[in-house]
Amino acid sequence: xxxxxxxxxxxxxxxxxxxxxxxxxxxxxxxxxxxxxxxxxxxxxxxxxxxxxxxxxxxxxxxxxxxxxxxxxxxxxxxxxxxxxxxxxxxxxxxxxxxxxxxxxxxxxxxxxxxxxxxxxxxxxxxxxxxxxxxxxxxxxxxxxxxxxxxxxxxxxxxxxxxxxxxxxxxxxxxxxxxxxxxxxxxxxxxxxxxxxxxxxxxxxxxxxxxxxxxxxxxxxxxxxxxxxxxxxxxxxxxxxxxxxxxxxxxxxxxxxx
Amino acid sequence: xxxxxxxxxxxxxxxxxxxxxxxxxxxxxxxxxxxxxxxxxxxxxxxxxxxxxxxxxxxxxxxxxxxxxxxxxxxxxxxxxxxxxxxxxxxxxxxxxxxxxxxxxxxxxxxxxxxxxxxxxxxxxxxxxxxxxxxxxxxxxxxxxxxxxxxxxxxxxxxxxxxxxxxxxxxxxxxxxxxxxxxxxxxxxxxxxxxxxxxxxxxxxxxxxxxxxxxxxxxxxxxxxxxxxxxxxxxxxxxxxxxxxxxxxxxxxxxxxxxxxxxxxxxxxxxxxxxxxxxxxxxxxxxxxxxxxxxxxxxxxxxxxxxxxxxxxxxxxxxxxxxxxxxx
Amino acid sequence: xxxxxxxxxxxxxxxxxxxxxxxxxxxxxxxxxxxxxxxxxxxxxxxxxxxxxxxxxxxxxxxxxxxxxxxxxxxxxxxxxxxxxxxxxxxxxxxxxxxxxxxxxxxxxxxxxxxxxxxxxxxxxxxxxxxxxxxxxxxxxxxxxxxxxxxxxxxxxxxxxxxxxxxxxxxxxxxxxxxxxxxxxxxxxxxxxxxxxxxxxxxxxxxxxxxxxxxxxxxxxxxxxxxxxxxxxxxxxxxxxxxxxxxxxxxxxxxxxxxxxxxxxxxxxxxxxxxxxxxxxxxxxxxxxxxxxxxxxxxxxxxxxxxxxxxxxxxxxxxxxxxxxxxxxxxxxx
Numbered sequence: 001x002x003x004x005x006x007x008x009x010x011x012x013x014x015x016x017x018x019x020x021x022x023x024x025x026x027x028x029x030x031x032x033x034x035x036x037x038x039x040x041x042x043x044x045x046x047x048x049x050x051x052x053x054x055x056x057x058x059x060x061x062x063x064x065x066x067x068x069x070x071x072x073x074x075x076x077x078x079x080x081x082x083x084x085x086x087x088x089x090x091x092x093x094x095x096x097x098x099x100x101x102x103x104x105x106x107x108x109x110x111x112x113x114x115x116x117x118x119x120x121x122x123x124x125x126x127x128x129x130x131x132x133x134x135x136x137x138x139x140x141x142x143x144x145x146x147x148x149x150x151x152x153x154x155x156x157x158x159x160x161x162x163x164x165x166x167x168x169x170x171x172x173x174x175x176x177x178x179x180x181x182x183x184x185x186x187x188x189x190x191x192x193x194x195x196x197x198x199x200x201x202x203x204x205x206x207x208x209x210x211x212x213x214x215x216x217x218x219x220x221x222x223x224x225x226x227x228x229x230x231x232x233x234x235x236x237x238x239x240x241x242x243x244x245x246x247x248x249x250x251x252x253x254x255x256x257x258x
Numbered sequence: 259x260x261x262x263x264x265x266x267x268x269x270x271x272x273x274x275x276x277x278x279x280x281x282x283x284x285x286x287x288x289x290x291x292x293x294x295x296x297x298x299x300x301x302x303x304x305x306x307x308x309x310x311x312x313x314x315x316x317x318x319x320x321x322x323x324x325x326x327x328x329x330x331x332x333x334x335x336x337x338x339x340x341x342x343x344x345x346x347x348x349x350x351x352x353x354x355x356x357x358x359x360x361x362x363x364x365x366x367x368x369x370x371x372x373x374x375x376x377x378x379x380x381x382x383x384x385x386x387x388x389x390x391x392x393x394x395x396x397x398x399x400x401x402x403x404x405x406x407x408x409x410x411x412x413x414x415x416x417x418x419x420x421x422x423x424x425x426x427x428x429x430x431x432x433x434x435x436x437x438x439x440x441x442x443x444x445x446x447x448x449x450x451x452x453x454x455x456x457x458x459x460x461x462x463x464x465x466x467x468x469x470x471x472x473x474x475x476x477x478x479x480x481x482x483x484x485x486x487x488x489x490x491x492x493x494x495x496x497x498x499x500x501x502x503x504x505x506x507x508x509x510x511x512x513x514x515x516x517x518x519x520x521x522x523x524x525x526x527x528x529x530x531x532x533x534x535x536x537x538x539x540x541x542x543x544x545x546x547x548x549x550x551x552x553x554x555x556x557x558x559x560x561x562x563x564x565x566x567x568x569x570x571x572x573x574x575x576x577x578x579x580x581x582x583x584x585x586x
Numbered sequence: 587x588x589x590x591x592x593x594x595x596x597x598x599x600x601x602x603x604x605x606x607x608x609x610x611x612x613x614x615x616x617x618x619x620x621x622x623x624x625x626x627x628x629x630x631x632x633x634x635x636x637x638x639x640x641x642x643x644x645x646x647x648x649x650x651x652x653x654x655x656x657x658x659x660x661x662x663x664x665x666x667x668x669x670x671x672x673x674x675x676x677x678x679x680x681x682x683x684x685x686x687x688x689x690x691x692x693x694x695x696x697x698x699x700x701x702x703x704x705x706x707x708x709x710x711x712x713x714x715x716x717x718x719x720x721x722x723x724x725x726x727x728x729x730x731x732x733x734x735x736x737x738x739x740x741x742x743x744x745x746x747x748x749x750x751x752x753x754x755x756x757x758x759x760x761x762x763x764x765x766x767x768x769x770x771x772x773x774x775x776x777x778x779x780x781x782x783x784x785x786x787x788x789x790x791x792x793x794x795x796x797x798x799x800x801x802x803x804x805x806x807x808x809x810x811x812x813x814x815x816x817x818x819x820x821x822x823x824x825x826x827x828x829x830x831x832x833x834x835x836x837x838x839x840x841x842x843x844x845x846x847x848x849x850x851x852x853x854x855x856x857x858x859x860x861x862x863x864x865x866x867x868x869x870x871x872x873x874x875x876x877x878x879x880x881x882x883x884x885x886x887x888x889x890x891x892x893x894x895x896x897x898x899x900x901x902x903x904x905x906x907x908x909x910x911x912x913x914x915x916x917x918x919x920x
Contacts, residue, residue: 073798076795082795084795087791089785089789101782104797105797111778115773165795167796
């Protein structure tokens with residue numbers, strides 16, 4: 001069953017279409033990857049789906065509801081959560097505290113409630129803390145939870161980004177190049193992490209460059225080239241696809257990895 | 259501080275308070291005095307539009323410099339109006355007190371402001387920009403510079419309104435009830451020449467192209483071999499000279515006093531917000547629009563025209579956040 | 587530092603302030619007035635600081651203080667309302683203007699917001715000058731009566747200021763405003779609201795990715811900021827018993843920023859300390875009064891060049907630090 005459907009999505013910058021008439025669906029509980037050579041429009045598509053960019057035309061439907069052109073915080077509220085590659089919100093705070101803050105959507109108490117420190121607010125804070133600990137352990141960065149975010153090594157920072165996404169209780173988690181710049185070992189750890197997330201019933205859509213990783217982890221793959229969708233299917237099908245091979249071979253500077 | 263416990267207002271309060279009256283009518287009314295024979299209500303629509311054009315052209319000159327610095331360095335120079343005032347004072351001394359010819363005063367103002375512009379860059383903004391990319395550091399630095407110049411003006415030039423004798427006398431009369439004093443015409447012509455020269459400079463010279471490249475993308479410009487440090491200095495120089503020349507010319511029409519710098523800056527901000535920050539045609543259009551609005555406002559809602567302009571600006575920005583031609 | 591130590595220091599500071607200062611200034615009303623003025627400037631300044639805290643710059647706090655001042659003056663002298671109603675009314679009036687302006691403009695790039703707020707100060711002055719039927723124009727509103735007594739159910743809670751030592755009464759009013767404002771500010775910064783405000787300063791995109799309504803929070807912060815300005819403006823009306831279009835000018839708006847900066851932008855008590863040091867410092871150095879703007883300007887530029895994090899950053903005493911505690915303000919910590 002489709003959790004999210006994208007219809008004829010288009011984004012133009014000036015006269016140039018960065019994303020042109022792209023349609024696909026994301027099925028509940030799957031890991032779907034969007035790939036494509038440099039400049040294919042992957043990251044624009046990512047921003048469109050997470051509402052960080054308004055679409056020029058087309059429609060995004062999430063769980064039967066049209067969410068096109070809504071504000072980022074509104075779609076986040078509905079369960080569409082994106083991550084950032086390497087961002088923390090409080091560099092001078094611990095890993096744990098960053099994840100606690102990201103629990104914003106779970107607040108039952110109002111902001112005034114937090115100001116006056118009502119019982120509900122105190123319970124909320126305690127619950128966020130427990131939940132944050134759990135997520136951090138789940139992603140395997142438990143040992144780092146007392147570290148200041150700014151001291152985290154590269155790979156852990158990525159995991160922190162994902163942890164903050166998880167804290168918002170996503171129905172669908174949009175991952176922005178989760179394996180970029182990782183070595184083989186780190187990638188394997190990250191692959192396990194993404195599988196684990198799906199194991200918790202969260203649908204995962206990721207935009208990625210790293211072909212071998214994508215082939216290993218994806219249930220299905222959507223391929224973009226010059227802003228248009230040129231193929232869609234299971235990893236094995238994509239590997240055989242003439243148009244995909246063409247697109248990647250056409251650009252000598254791309255690592256093939258197929 | 260303008261307030262104290264039970265001791266009455268402080269020095270500052272009194273100064274600004276007394277100044278308030280001539281302050282509000284700075285451009286439109288004072289300039290009008292010269293060609294205005296009879297009740298205010300008698301000014302015809304033609305004269306109102308001409309007055310708007312006058313101010314508009316000169317405002318454009320002021321806004322150009324502000325928008326140039328913004329597009330080059332992403333700095334909103336809150337001290338821009340003070341540069342204008344400095345140009346006015348240089349002219350007052352060279353032309354009004356020493357009695358040298360007006361062109362000498364303009365040259366003197368341009369030279370002084372070029373130096374000040376370079377000093378702004380080298381001593382202040384370059385250092386802070388190098389260390390911090392946040393808007394707030396440069397904004398506060400600019401506010402501090404504005405305050406510094408303001409207080410230096412008070413110390414060195416006093417608080418009096420200064421004027422100079424008209425550069426050329428006589429009034430040109432067109433049709434029924436439209437008067438063009440020659441002094442004013444001269445300034446408008448000079449301003450237009452300067453604006454056109456600036457546009458041609460930006461479009462057709464090597465330096466102009468370098469500046470435009472830098473405004474587009476600083477890093478890319480650096481990679482293309484543009485000496486970013488030197489061009490920043492050039493940008494500051496041009497912007498300051500434009501503001502200073504505007505002040506130098508206008509002193510012959512509306513005079514100058516130490517307190518008007520901030521008010522000029524604010525007008526320049528309004529123009530830039532109307533036209534769109536960072537866009538050169540935007541600065542020109544913004545200047546013309548503000549000039550017109552002021553002139554119309556003085557005619558039809560004398561006294562509260564700035565309140566009306568400000569409210570209109572807020573509404574306008576709510577609809578068009580980046581102004582008419584602002585960069586996206 | 588434990589919660590108890592913090593509490594003790596806070597109580598000691600407040601005690602010194604409400605008992606020690608009047609005792610030291612006994613018979614010297616001028617100095618008491620200086621402290622009172624500084625207290626209320628610090629209240630207005632707290633709003634400016636909060637806007638810095640969400641990553642924006644408000645150079646128009648003077649306009650909101652002026653609006654609040656006029657609102658209070660009109661309410662008291664034209665409508666005959668009690669000052670105790672006029673003061674909150676002034677805060678709300680100023681806040682309403684703040685929200686009207688903030689809703690469209692806080693969404694824009696920061697520099698637009700700053701330009702608008704600066705323009706606002708001058709516009710407010712011109713408006714006060716030209717709207718003669720409401721504000722009495724350049725002559726200002728004079729002879730505004732002192733706050734009268736406040737009675738609840740027949741019990742006099744606050745005496746009529748005209749019947750007691752006016753200077754002392756005003757001092758205590760200022761002291762109450764100061765303590766309440768900074769206690770509330772401290773609470774805001776250390777509650778979840780403060781975390782969210784800070785998240786705006788750090789990374790608005792990331793904040794909205796986990797569901798924070800960023801535009802709304804900015805407006806909330808600005809509403810608090812302008813409310814404080816309005817209340818502060820009303821207080822000045824009570825103190826001076828008059829208000830003019832130039833009571834708060836552009837320069838004051840700029841000074842507020844300087845006070846915040848001197849105190850340090852990441853410390854809740856930064857604006858308080860900045861205001862007291864600078865304002866009282868200059869009152870003591872009477873001879874330099876003439877050069878105050880010049881010295882302030884040099885100070886401002888110097889701070890930007892050499893001390894971008896403010897005076898307290900030299901060695902921030904822990905109890906003054908508004909930094910997020912490593913254990914957040916949850917449950918038992920507050």
